[in-house]
Amino acid sequence: MTEITDxxxxxxxxxxxxxxxxxxxxxxxxxLAVSKQxxxxxxxxxxxxxxxxxxENFLQEAIVKLKxxxxxxxxWHFIGRIQSNKTRDIAELFQWVHTVDxxxxxxxxxxQRPHFSPPLNVCIQVNQAGEAQKGGVKESEVADLARAxxxxxxxxxxxxxxxxxTTPDPQTNTPLFARLNRLKEVLIEAGIPLDTLSMxxxxxLEVAIGQGSTIVRIGTAIFGPRNSIQREQGx
Ligand SMILES: *Cc1c(COP(=O)(O)O)cnc(C)c1O
Numbered sequence: 400m401t402e403i404t405d406x407x408x409x410x411x412x413x414x415x416x417x418x419x420x421x422x423x424x425x426x427x428x429x430x431l432a433v434s435k436q437x438x439x440x441x442x443x444x445x446x447x448x449x450x451x452x453x454x455e456n457f458l459q460e461a462i463v464k465l466k467x468x469x470x471x472x473x474x475w476h477f478i479g480r481i482q483s484n485k486t487r488d489i490a491e492l493f494q495w496v497h498t499v500d501x502x503x504x505x506x507x508x509x510x511q512r513p514h515f516s517p518p519l520n521v522c523i524q525v526n527q528a529g530e531a532q533k534g535g536v537k538e539s540e541v542a543d544l545a546r547a548x549x550x551x552x553x554x555x556x557x558x559x560x561x562x563x564x565t566t567p568d569p570q571t572n573t574p575l576f577a578r579l580n581r582l583k584e585v586l587i588e589a590g591i592p593l594d595t596l597s598m599x600x601x602x603x604l605e606v607a608i609g610q611g612s613t614i615v616r617i618g619t620a621i622f623g624p625r626n627s628i629q630r631e632q633g634x
Contacts (some may be wrong), residue, residue, distance in 0.1 A: 403444040406621045407432075410604075414615065417608035428608055431476055431597075433618035435460070436625035439467050445621060446471050454478040454497070454616055458485045465492055478560075478597075478616060480534050487511045495520040497560040497597050497616075500534045502547050509551035518555040521548060522597050525582070527575045528564050535562070538582060545591050558595025558613070559583055569603035576610035583611070 407430075414428055434442045435456040442453060442464065451472060455461035456479030465475060476495040481504050489496060490511035499505050499521050512519050523544055526535025536544055541559065548556045561579050563572040576598055583593050599607025601620035608615065618625065 402623070403441060403621065404448040406623070407445060407448045407450060410617055410620050413604060413620075414608065417605040420605075421609045423608070427613060429614045431478075431614050431616045432621050433478065433600075433616050434464070434622065435479075435618065437618075437622045439464050441622050442468060442473075443471070446473060450621075452476060452614075456480075458488055462488060462492065483507060490519060491516075493519070495522070495557075497522045497614075498524045498534055499548065500524045500526075500536050500544075502544060505544075505548045505551060505554060509553040512553035518553050520557045521554045522558045522560040522595055523548065523556070524560045524562070525579060527561055527578065530564060533562055535560075538578070541582060542586060542589065542591070545586055545593075549591060556591070556593065558593040558597065560597035563598075563603075569606045572603060573606050573610065576607050576612070580611035 410430060414430060415425060418425055418428055429452055430450060431452045431454045432445050432450045433454045452474045454476040475493045476497060477489050477493045478497045481498055483504060486504060486507040490508045491513055496508065496519060508519055523541055524535040525538055525541055526533055527538060545556060548554055559579055559582060561575060563575045566572060579596060579598060583596055586593055595614060596612050597614040597616065599612045599615035601617050604615040
């Protein structure tokens with residue numbers, strides 16, 4: 400597991416350099432370790448190496464791991480597709496959800512968030528390239544959904560999330576990241592207080608940080624390749 404410790408050090412160094420290059424303050428960006436399809440031992444190693452934000456995509460897999468790791472002070476983020484029959488477990492077990500893209504799902508999460516827990520932190524997923532196989536609302540629909548989510552008392556709207564098209568050259572997605580950043584600013588000007596941009600993964604964290612990312616979601620660069628039996632985003 401020393402490999403994971405080394406990978407984390409390398410990743411944090413990439414993040415630090417990218418922030419420096421973008422003229423940003425050093426603690427503006429959170430590294431979210433994406434632990435889908437990784438064993439509990441790998442999560443423990445990453446936690447011991449100093450990370451405490453972890454992201455999971457597949458609810459059934461996550462339930463088992465969260466239970467095993469409940470003694471650790473981990474902030475759990477749900478970053479997979481959300482089916483409506485899964486909202487109760489998500490609302491009970493996670494502190495963040497990055498993939499809200501429908502009011503129906505937001506309303507269920509709101510209703511099912513336990514009253515002894517703080518409001519659930521939520522990002523709206525934006526499908527910027529109109530990819531049919533991915534979740535997310537159109538950019539033109541974000542403001543309406545954001546206003547609706549804002550009115551739900553058990554949710555705390557934090558920001559926007561994007562999962563741009565896979566590309567061999569990460570620079571290709573620079574305009575998409577820039578547009579999401581601009582959209583966040585527009586919403587803030589319109590009275591919707593957002594502080595989060597969840598964008599950037601192993602291959603393109605530098606590009607995303609250059610365009611204002613505040614949470615980078617890093618899987619492979621920390622844990623190495625996943626066993627790829629399960630599909631990428633969904634449950
Ligand atoms: C798997 C996944 C990641 C991590 O991707 P890597 O390229 O392995 O860093 C980030 N975000 C989401 C939504 C994912 O599904």
